[in-house]
Amino acid sequence: MYRFNYHRPTSLEEAEQRLDAGEDALFLAGGQTLIPTLNLRLASPSDLIDLAGIDGLSGIDVADEMVRVGAMTRHAEVAASADVQASLPVLADLAGQIGDAQVRNRGTLGGSVANSDPAADYPAAVVALDATVHTTRRTIPGAEFFLSLFETALQPGEIITAVEFRVPKRAAYQKFPNPASRYAVVGVLVAEFDDGVRVGITGAAACAYRSDDLETALNASLAPDAVDAVDIDYDRFNSDLHASAEYRANLVRVMARRAVEALLREG
């Protein structure tokens, strides 16, 4: 690992100042992506600014039609939260499928979302559950947050403080995990709201996105068969050693179908 300076600020203001002062500084959340990346010498920041010392960034609040998760809340906390299981079970289910137990004990919602890994699970929930990303500077609609591969709407120095998810009538997340890493080769979250169906897809393209085609089909008929007729455009899908773009397109259809089936089983 290359050398760097380490800071653990106790306030968001101090964290932002530290980032500005560093030549090439990075924020550190749970570290489950960043630390292995540093260990492999794939990154060489001048400074790491650990957000773990800042009060108020962790925790879960459930209000009417809304679940707010603090940015430093660990995946294991979301998965095990009785409040989340009761109010937004799809989010607890999704969090429980991230990586493995050790990763879930350290990894955080904010870290996952800010990283915008194309195969991460949480981004599917951010776009499909009509989330609002709260930062130190503003609020960003979930569907506008992910821009591309490891690229988000966050500006340099901007810190996510929480993500607020809208509670749907019913929802389900289905993913085809890479058997080694448990990252989503493709993951699909289907959520039914009073004002329509939203579909979030992760793993398939450069970043998580809403599928207009699937939403149109499922708004017309919220049934597994409705998915089969949708022509999945895979022009801009990822093609790598794990799966070809064409195969990912098929997985989108299969996972969407399974998600609709699971959603309908909720009653």
Add this chain to the structure above:
Amino acid sequence: MNVEFTVNGTAHTLDVEPNTLLVDVLRSTLGLTGTHVGCDTSQCGACTVHLEGRAVKSCAVLACQVDGGTITTIEGIGTVDDLHPMQEAFRECHALQCGFCTPGMIMSAIDLVERGEAGDEGSVRAGLEGNICRCTGYHNIVRAVLHAAQRM
């Protein structure tokens, strides 16, 4: 920089470089070599220890991140004369072949049982996804965890 943490009940104050992994401090500085490094890419789980009672991969945690923390390693859960129930179950069920993954398996398995997520074979297999056994000795490992879950 100075960090203070407790390992297996003993408080330590250490001067560490920021780019030092927790596993390296445990093994090289404190001599606790029961925690293994299998892959160095945070995939195999051989370096699993407990941080505040929860299983974490000590190769994916910086030593300076655990300032003020409480850590338990494989050396801290039992002794040769008084094995932890999980160690005893691994012995009884012959849940090890070469033994390299065993410390991590045991630390993960204890957390799994303590969280109440070791109810059946499927949940134990899912719960141990973060630990790889290159001997592929999973069958007896799962048996041992289920066995220990009855006694813990």
